[in-house]
Amino acid sequence: MxxxxxxxxxxxxxxxxxxxxxxxxxxxxxxxxxxxxxxxLQKHCRIIKNVQVLYxxxxxxxxxLILNLTQDGIKLLFDATNQRxxxxxxxxxxxxxxxxxxxxxxxQAIAPTIEQIDQSFGATHxxxxxxxxxxxxxxxxxxxxxxxxxxxxxxxxxxxxYALGLASLQIPHGAMxxxxxxxxxxxxxxxxxxxxxxACFLGNIYAECVDVLRDQTGPLGLRLRLxxxxxxxxxxxxxxxxxxxxxxxxxxxxxxxxxxxxxPHKVFYKSExxxxxxxxxxxxxxxxxxxxxxxxxxxxxxxxxFDSTTHLAKKFVLHTNYPGHxxxxxxxxxxxxxxxxxxKDGADSQTxxxxxxxxxxxxxxxxxxxxxxxxxxxxxxxxxANNTNPFGSTFCFGLQRMIFEVMQNNHIAAxxxxxxxxxxxxxxxxxxxxxx
Numbered sequence: 001m002x003x004x005x006x007x008x009x010x011x012x013x014x015x016x017x018x019x020x021x022x023x024x025x026x027x028x029x030x031x032x033x034x035x036x037x038x039x040x041l042q043k044h045c046r047i048i049k050n051v052q053v054l055y056x057x058x059x060x061x062x063x064x065l066i067l068n069l070t071q072d073g074i075k076l077l078f079d080a081t082n083q084r085x086x087x088x089x090x091x092x093x094x095x096x097x098x099x100x101x102x103x104x105x106x107x108q109a110i111a112p113t114i115e116q117i118d119q120s121f122g123a124t125h126x127x128x129x130x131x132x133x134x135x136x137x138x139x140x141x142x143x144x145x146x147x148x149x150x151x152x153x154x155x156x157x158x159x160x161x162y163a164l165g166l167a168s169l170q171i172p173h174g175a176m177x178x179x180x181x182x183x184x185x186x187x188x189x190x191x192x193x194x195x196x197x198x199a200c201f202l203g204n205i206y207a208e209c210v211d212v213l214r215d216q217t218g219p220l221g222l223r224l225r226l227x228x229x230x231x232x233x234x235x236x237x238x239x240x241x242x243x244x245x246x247x248x249x250x251x252x253x254x255x256x257x258x259x260x261x262x263x264p265h266k267v268f269y270k271s272e273x274x275x276x277x278x279x280x281x282x283x284x285x286x287x288x289x290x291x292x293x294x295x296x297x298x299x300x301x302x303x304x305x306f307d308s309t310t311h312l313a314k315k316f317v318l319h320t321n322y323p324g325h326x327x328x329x330x331x332x333x334x335x336x337x338x339x340x341x342x343x344k345d346g347a348d349s350q351t352x353x354x355x356x357x358x359x360x361x362x363x364x365x366x367x368x369x370x371x372x373x374x375x376x377x378x379x380x381x382x383x384x385a386n387n388t389n390p391f392g393s394t395f396c397f398g399l400q401r402m403i404f405e406v407m408q409n410n411h412i413a414a415x416x417x418x419x420x421x422x423x424x425x426x427x428x429x430x431x432x433x434x435x436x
Contacts (some may be wrong), residue, residue: 027040028040028076028085028088029085029197029199029200030084030085030086030088030182030183030184030193030194030197031084031085031184031193031194031195031196031197031200032084032085032196032197032200033083033084033085033196033200033206033332034065034078034083034084034329035083035298035321035329035331035332036200036202037067037076037078037085038067038329041067048069048071048072049071050069050070050071051067051068051069051070052066052067052068052070053065053066053067053068053323054066054067054068055080055323055324057324057409058409059409060080060322060323060324060409060411061080061081061359062080063080064077064078064079064080064086064087065077065078065079065083065323066078071095072092072095072096073090073091073092073094073095073096074088074089074090074091074092074095074096075087075088075089075091076088076089077089078193079192079193081359082193082333082335083321083332083333084193084194084196085193086183086191086192086193087181087182087183087188087191088181088182088183089179089180089181089182090179090180090181090182091178091179093106093112093177093180098112098180100120100121103120105117105119105120105121106177111176112145112176112177113173113174113175113176113177114138114147114174114175115173115174117138117145117177121140121143127147133146134148135147135148135178136175137188139186139187139188141185141186142182142183142184142185142186143180143181143182143183144180144181144183144188145177145179145180146177146178146179146180146181147175147176147177147178148176148178195241196227198229198239198240198241201227201228201229201241204228204299205226205227205228205244205261205262205299205300206226206227206228206299206300206332207224207225207226207227207299207300207301207302207332207334207335208225208226208227208243209224209225209335209336209337210222210223210224210225210300210301210302210318210334210335210336210337211223211224211336211337211339212318212336212337212338212339212417213247213249214338214339214340216341217401218400218401218402218418218419219250219316219338219401219402219417219418219419220249220250220419221247221248221249221250221252221316221419222247222248222249222302222316222417223245223246223247224245224246224247224248224261224300224302225243225244225245226243226244226245226246226261226300227241227242227243227244228242228244229241229242246260246261247260248260248261248304248313248316249313249419250312250313250314250316250418250419251312251313251314251419252312252313253311253312253313254295254306254311256313257295257304257313261295261297261300264295264296264297264304265296265297265298265299266296266298267293267294267295267296268293268294269291269292269293269294270291270292270293270294270305271291290308290309291308292305292306292307292308292314293305293306293308294306294317298330298331298332299332300332300334301318301319301320301321301331301332301333301334301335302316302317302318302319302331302334303316303317303319304316304317305317314418314419315416315417315418315419316416316417317414317415317416317417318334318336318358318414318415318416318417319331319333319334319413319414320333320334320358320411320412320413320414321333321334322407322411322413324391324407324409325391325394325407325413326381326389326391326394327381327413327414333358334358335357335358336357336358336415337355337356337357338355338356338357338402338415339353339354339355340353340354340355340356340368340369341353341354342354342368354368356368358412360412361410361411361412362397362404362406362410362411362412363410365399365404365412370399372397372398372399374398376395376396376397376406377395377396378393378394378395378396379393379394379395379396380393381393381394392408394406394407394408394413401417401418401419402415402416402418403415403416403418
């Protein structure tokens with residue numbers, strides 16, 4: 001695991017508060033997106049500090065992405081694929097107060113002993129002993145307590161073959177909780193991040209998946225499966241998440257995009273085009289009188305570039321939000337799929353359908369599409385406040401009207417799609433009518 005980020009913020013969990021506070025907070029919930037959790041932490045940066053982001057640099061999809069609140073003894077574990085909160089781990093109970101049904105079971109005055117847990121939560125299944133960790137695990141639905149053997153004053157009375165292979169309940173008196181886990185389901189080892197709860201939508205739309213629409217020459221547009229839920233005063237308690245399907249195409253006007261996706265989170269006007277030097281146009285150095293502009297949809301993980309003269313869409317950018325990238329946590333992960341038809345070698349000229357995804361690596365993409373003919377463009381990023389980029393440069397490769405931004409660990413940071421813009425007199429593709 002490698003540490004790269006250091007956010008300042010407040011952490012709180014289910015029935016949990018810190019000694020820094022006089023009240024109980026419940027603003028983090030299972031299924032919450034990573035970006036939303038970090039936003040909560042950043043808004044309370046004056047109270048709780050030292051929040052680390054831990055991840056695997058070389059294999060970011062193989063290990064959970066962790067927010068470690070070092071001063072508060074809490075870890076928030078996010079699923080590496082969908083980047084939603086999966087597990088809340090309290091690994092230092094001396095730094096938190098914990099309540100269940102309004103009654104403390106852990107505080108400065110109340111020790112979290114086995115007797116206290118039994119009194120607060122009642123009977124449970126037999127404790128499970130892990131000989132490697134030397135821990136007893138006491139499991140409830142969605143909640144697990146771990147007791148460590150070496151903290152006991154007497155040898156544990158435990159039978160490995162008791163009750164169909166489970167350890168007996170003879171956990172010594174006074175045994176203290178070492179760790180607590182909050183999760184969804186019956187089993188901590190098999191838990192998965194649940195669907196995003198209604199309380200996390202906050203009036204935003206989210207992309208469940210994004211399909212790239214193509215023809216034989218290249219990309220045509222995007223088909224987005226969107227999730228939304230009503231919120232605010234007067235909303236019915238039985239409100240459900242709604243699924244919508246919308247399509248946008250190269251050459252769509254601002255009105256077309258606004259009608260399909262709603263207002264963007266931000267409009268960004270390009271001040272300069274650093275890629276212009278790679279253009280074959282002899283007029284590439286002539287400054288434009290007006291600037292192209294982006295619609296930034298952060299919760300979709302998508303940017304749309306509009307031409308400053310025609311106001312028609314001419315470029316789509318899909319963001320993967322991998323940790324270790326300069327733009328990490330600005331966008332939610334865009335779970336995209338790009339279909340291809342690959343011709344196989346042989347006299348019969350057979351073809352094979354292939355799909356590139358957010359999780360495809362650059363070497364896999366080259367095996368399917370071939371190696372680029374030109375050398376990559378090296379992309380350096382820096383800001384006016386910080387002229388250094390601690391994550392290093394990325395490399396941009398062009399293939400079939402697409403630009404793949406490749407990180408040093410071989411994962412794709414973003415895919416930029418280009419298309420020949422249509423004039424307003426051209427009709428939109430027929431497939432778009434069925435998605436509205």
